[in-house]
Amino acid sequence: MDTDINISDTICAQATAHGNSAIAIIRVSGPKSIDAVDVLFKPYKGISLLKSKSHSLRFGAIYNGKEILDEVLVSVFRSPHSYTGEDSVEIYCHGSVFIQQEIITQLFSQGVRMAKPGEFSQKAFLNGKMDLAQTEAVADLISSETSASHKVAIQQLRGGFSKELSVMRQSLLDIVSLMELELDFSEEDVEFADRKRLKKLLFDVKFHITELIESFKLGNVIKNGVPVAIVGATNTGKSTLLNAIIGEERAIVSEIHGTTRDFIEDVININGVAFRFIDTAGIRQTKEAIEIIGIERTFEKIRSASIVILMLDAERPEAFRESLTQLKSNIQPDNQKIVVLINKADLNTSERKTKELLNVVSNEAGELKLVLYSLLPMSAKRKTGISELKNILSESQNNLSVAANTTLVTNMRHFQALSDTREALSRVEDGLEQSVPTDLLSQDIREALFHIGEIVGEINTEELLGNIFSKFCIGK
Ligand SMILES: Nc1nc2c(ncn2[C@@H]2O[C@H](COP(=O)(O)OP(=O)(O)OP(=O)(O)O)[C@@H](O)[C@H]2O)c(=O)[nH]1
Numbered sequence: 063m064d065t066d067i068n069i070s071d072t073i074c075a076q077a078t079a080h081g082n083s084a085i086a087i088i089r090v091s092g093p094k095s096i097d098a099v100d101v102l103f104k105p106y107k108g109i110s111l112l113k114s115k116s117h118s119l120r121f122g123a124i125y126n127g128k129e130i131l132d133e134v135l136v137s138v139f140r141s142p143h144s145y146t147g148e149d150s151v152e153i154y155c156h157g158s159v160f161i162q163q164e165i166i167t168q169l170f171s172q173g174v175r176m177a178k179p180g181e182f183s184q185k186a187f188l189n190g191k192m193d194l195a196q197t198e199a200v201a202d203l204i205s206s207e208t209s210a211s212h213k214v215a216i217q218q219l220r221g222g223f224s225k226e227l228s229v230m231r232q233s234l235l236d237i238v239s240l241m242e243l244e245l246d247f248s249e250e251d252v253e254f255a256d257r258k259r260l261k262k263l264l265f266d267v268k269f270h271i272t273e274l275i276e277s278f279k280l281g282n283v284i285k286n287g288v289p290v291a292i293v294g295a296t297n298t299g300k301s302t303l304l305n306a307i308i309g310e311e312r313a314i315v316s317e318i319h320g321t322t323r324d325f326i327e328d329v330i331n332i333n334g335v336a337f338r339f340i341d342t343a344g345i346r347q348t349k350e351a352i353e354i355i356g357i358e359r360t361f362e363k364i365r366s367a368s369i370v371i372l373m374l375d376a377e378r379p380e381a382f383r384e385s386l387t388q389l390k391s392n393i394q395p396d397n398q399k400i401v402v403l404i405n406k407a408d409l410n411t412s413e414r415k416t417k418e419l420l421n422v423v424s425n426e427a428g429e430l431k432l433v434l435y436s437l438l439p440m441s442a443k444r445k446t447g448i449s450e451l452k453n454i455l456s457e458s459q460n461n462l463s464v465a466a467n468t469t470l471v472t473n474m475r476h477f478q479a480l481s482d483t484r485e486a487l488s489r490v491e492d493g494l495e496q497s498v499p500t501d502l503l504s505q506d507i508r509e510a511l512f513h514i515g516e517i518v519g520e521i522n523t524e525e526l527l528g529n530i531f532s533k534f535c536i537g538k
């Protein structure tokens with residue numbers, strides 16, 4: 063994305079979803095915004111926009127040349143008291159696509175240009191209305207679909223995370239200034255900074271950083287959904303199950319073995335928790351190059367899942383036995399929950415086959431740490447057993463609630479910067495133990511400060527900003 067935005071440009075965009083709606087909002091921001099809208103809009107009563115105070119609302123007509131285009135409400139926000147920090151106007155018009163397009167075209171003729179993705183938020187950041195972590199929280203808040211992801215985003219948006227970082231940043235600045243004072247007096251060989259106290263301060267900061275790093279595991283699950291891999295031999299009904307769970311024909315289903323090649327995923331909300339279901343390529347011996355790549359990916363998905371749904375075909379115990387060795391070497395029963403589903407329960411499976419399948423399962427139960435409650439007969443095709451499965455999944459995550467005001471790291475970029483901070487702090491700790499010269503220690507603390515600064519955007523590059531804001535929608 064072109065991040066070289068000109069802050070003095072006046073920009074506009076539709077802030078509401080595209081398509082027809084009762085009301086739509088068009089947002090304008092920049093030095094010319096009030097003038098530009100004033101040309102198109104005449105209030106029915108009272109003073110013009112030009113004379114309106116900040117945070118006032120006017121009712122009137124918006125014109126398309128001489129003709130009335132719509133009756134609208136217009137709000138005025140004057141710099142610096144707006145989302146972007148600039149003069150801004152919002153037009154609340156009727157939600158016809160035609161009206162919205164006409165208003166935007168009229169704005170263009172007044173020297174206003176179309177906003178780029180995330181440009182309103184980028185202006186807010188550049189004008190010091192929010193730090194970078196807060197603007198990222200805006201995007202998270204818009205996309206939050208569960209109560210937990212909403213809580214985490216709101217906490218970050220309101221500056222909870224930034225405040226914690228700023229407290230740590232201040233501690234590190236105190237340490238580094240004491241150290242650097244020593245350097246100024248190095249001739250005299252004095253120690254201003256009591257080493258024992260320094261160690262304690264460092265320990266506290268590092269401890270807190272570690273807590274934040276560790277919160278990423280939960281934070282990531284909350285933001286992206288609990289990863290649930292659906293795995294098993296080919297043709298057991300994995301894709302049928304995915305479709306049944308999400309209620310849509312997302313994956314191709316066929317009686318041909320090896321139908322699914324690449325993994326397919328979708329997120330759904332079960333009792334307030336987001337689960338990310340991943341349908342994978344069925345496991346079998348094959349010489350087909352593309353299928354082999356697909357099966358490799360299945361193993362990757364098994365390893366990174368929190369829950370593994372092991373799909374068995376009631377009719378084919380031998381297929382389960384064949385895929386067992388490969389499954390076993392990828393499942394980590396200590397960190398994962400395994401749910402075994404015996405699918406195709408609608409078929410009249412012979413007693414011999416059922417017994418055989420149950421035998422294989424119970425023989426493996428110990429090693430795979432299969433919990434018996436999760437051995438569920440179902441028919442993905444007839445959609446029986448789906449709600450039982452959802453209950454099992456939901457119960458397995460009932461500790462996944464987030465208390466208000468907890469800070470959880472949900473963003474990979476923040477996780478990375480915190481890990482870099484911790485690494486630099488570890489070097490300082492080691493250095494203190496080994497009486498490393500003060501100038502080297504202070505250099506490492508400066509590096510830790512640099513990485514904390516990256517999170518809130520005190521340290522930023524065009525590339526970083528481009529990466530962040532290009533993921534926003536236009537109009538935010
Ligand atoms: N009778 C019956 N047939 C089922 C059931 N679930 C799936 N099938 C059928 O089994 C066949 C394979 O289903 P898929 O969902 O494509 O199986 P898959 O495990 O994704 O297969 P691969 O992608 O090849 O690994 C299809 O013909 C489905 O209609 C079920 O519960 N009962």
Ligand SMILES: [Mg+2]
Binds near residue numbers: 301313315322341344
């Ligand atoms: Mg499939």
